[in-house]
Amino acid sequence: MKLKTFTAKSMPEAMAQVRNVMGDDAIIVSSEEGKRIGGVRIVAAVEARHRPQETAKGKNGEAKKPATRPGKEPIRPYDRAELRAILTHHGLPHALSERIMTAAEAINAPALIEALTAAFDTVLNFQPLADRPHRPIALIGPSGAGKTAAAAKIAAEAVLNGRSVSLITTDTDRSGGIEQLDRFARLMNLSLATAAYPEELGAVIQAIDKAGANRDITLIDTRGANPFSPRELAEAHAFVEAAGAEPVLVLPAGTDAEEAADIALSFAEVGVQRLIATRLDAARRFAGPVNAARSGRLALAAFSRSPFVAEGLETATPLMLARLFSALPQPIIRKTAPSPSSKQSAAK
Numbered sequence: 553m554k555l556k557t558f559t560a561k562s563m564p565e566a567m568a569q570v571r572n573v574m575g576d577d578a579i580i581v582s583s584e585e586g587k588r589i590g591g592v593r594i595v596a597a598v599e600a601r602h603r604p605q606e607t608a609k610g611k612n613g614e615a616k617k618p619a620t621r622p623g624k625e626p627i628r629p630y631d632r633a634e635l636r637a638i639l640t641h642h643g644l645p646h647a648l649s650e651r652i653m654t655a656a657e658a659i660n661a662p663a664l665i666e667a668l669t670a671a672f673d674t675v676l677n678f679q680p681l682a683d684r685p686h687r688p689i690a691l692i693g694p695s696g697a698g699k700t701a702a703a704a705k706i707a708a709e710a711v712l713n714g715r716s717v718s719l720i721t722t723d724t725d726r727s728g729g730i731e732q733l734d735r736f737a738r739l740m741n742l743s744l745a746t747a748a749y750p751e752e753l754g755a756v757i758q759a760i761d762k763a764g765a766n767r768d769i770t771l772i773d774t775r776g777a778n779p780f781s782p783r784e785l786a787e788a789h790a791f792v793e794a795a796g797a798e799p800v801l802v803l804p805a806g807t808d809a810e811e812a813a814d815i816a817l818s819f820a821e822v823g824v825q826r827l828i829a830t831r832l833d834a835a836r837r838f839a840g841p842v843n844a845a846r847s848g849r850l851a852l853a854a855f856s857r858s859p860f861v862a863e864g865l866e867t868a869t870p871l872m873l874a875r876l877f878s879a880l881p882q883p884i885i886r887k888t889a890p891s892p893s894s895k896q897s898a899a900k
Contacts, residue, residue, distance in 0.1 A: 561591040563870050564659050564670040570596045571662075583869045585678065594871075630667040632657070638668075638877055643809050643839040648846055651675055668874035676842065679826055679851035680867040681706065681800070683715060688757065688770035690797035691828070692788050692819065695726075695776025697802045698830035702854075703773040704736035704861045711740050715768040718760050722791055723775040724748045733773055736861060750787075750794035757795050772797055779818035789822040799824045800853065801844075806835030809843040816848025826853040828865065833858050838876050 556574060560566035563585070574596055585592040635656060639649040655671040681689070689706070691699040703719070710717045719742050721733050730746060737744040745760075747753035753772070760767060772795055777788040792799045801824045803812060816827070827850045829841035845852050852868035855876075866872065 556596055558594045558596065559591060562670075563592050563673040564661065564666065566592045566594045567661075567666050567669060567871075570594060571666075583871045584680075584867070585869065630656070630661050630664050634664060635667060642837045642842075642877060645809055645839075645843060648675075648843060665871075665874050665878055668877055669870045672842075672873050673870035676845055676870070676873075677849075677851040678868050678870060679853055681826070681853050681865075683710070683713065684768045685798065688718075688720075688772055688795050688797035690772040690774055690792050690795060690799045691802050692774045692777060692792070692799045692822070692824065693802040694779060694815065697776070697804055698856060698859065699723075699776070699802045700733050700736075700773050701859050701861065702802050702828055702830060702856060702865065703733065703771050705856065705864045706769070707736070707742065707771055708740060708861050709864045710769050711742070717742055718745070718767040718770040719743070719773075720745045720747060720753065720756055720771065720795075721773040722747050722753060723773055725775060747791075750790040753791055754794035770795075770797075779815045785818060785822055788819075792823060798826075801827045801848075801850065802830055803827060803841060803844060804831045804835070805829045805838050805841055805855070806831060807840035807844070809839035812840035812844035813847035816844035816850055820848040820850065824848070824850060826851045828854045828856065829868070830856040831859075832856065832876070838873075842873070 558566050558569040558573070560569060563583075566583075583592065583594045632653070636649070636653065639652060644652070652668075652671045652675055655674040656667040658674075659667060659670040661667040661670055691703055693699055700721075700723070703721075707717045707719055717740075719733065719737050721730055721744060723733075724730060724746055725748075730744070734744045745756050747756050757770070760770065772791070774788060774791055777784040779785065788799070791797075799819070799822060801816065801819045803815060807815070816824075827841060827845050827848075829838075829852070832838070832855055841852065844850065852873070854865040854868050855872065856865050857863060
């Protein structure tokens with residue numbers, strides 16, 4: 553297996569470098585983007601014996617389809633009709649769907665995955681969570697969105713990378729709220745602090761600072777907030793202000809697209825600028841986080857595929873999102889119960 557790193561100003565340029573140097577059979581191992589690296593960095597892999605294929609010509613001078621290795625699917629060429637079908641399947645609103653289509657066509661990409669990657673890179677913002685954020689991170693969102701599991705995953709990733717972590721929860725009212733995160737904390741040899749009120753949270757943060765702990769990351773798991781309740785939004789904002797934290801929205805991936813947009817707009821009013829999409833394993837359509845990010849002007853930060861802490865968060869990138877959209881699931885076959893008359897006929 554041969555590995556090579558490519559750096560470019562944008563995702564389409566980096567993908568073009570991969571295709572030109574390593575061929576269509578190259579596998580994207582990882583991708584990263586941001587100001588720190590000055591654009592986009594992609595690590596690609598290809599079998600050492602493989603070389604990019606030259607375009608073969610037929611008897612009439614027409615290009616032949618490139619051969620593929622046994623057992624490997626051929627590269628899907630960019631097709632406008634297929635791209636529209638994909639966006640329709642995921643339930644994107646018409647205006648956003650058209651904007652993505654326009655962005656994809658402007659790139660003139662030869663492959664579907666590249667067209668989608670370039671379109672998402674143009675239309676959406678992506679900003680991963682930092683290893684050492686300059687202020688605490690408060691995970692906020694509706695009840696049941698997966699905030700506690702996300703907090704545990706972020707903490708576990710930090711501990712595995714040698715980072716020091718302070719873990720706090722304000723979810724003191726919900727039955728089992730403290731116990732769930734405390735169990736995760738003890739497994740990571742972390743202590744869990746609690747704060748029932750904004751003033752108490754502010755005191756906890758001050759105590760951490762006075763102790764000189766110099767924590768690399770402080771995580772705050774908050775109680776669920778109804779995005780359409782001014783009182784609950786004000787309470788969530790009070791906790792964020794008391795901690796001097798950055799609020800990050802946590803939202804299930806299968807949320808209805810229009811509902812997700814309304815939720816994002818509500819939480820944007822309390823300072824949310826980034827989004828973590830959870831429960832990818834329990835969703836078949838991913839318009840929710842895309843429409844939420846676009847409508848609320850939020851940057852996609854990370855994805856969570858399962859509730860298991862061992863399966864950590866994945867950094868959100870245009871390429872990863874393109875793969876999610878293009879990997880259409882198999883249709884569900886719904887079985888209907890036989891009618892009484894059919895049962896009688898079968899008995900005869």
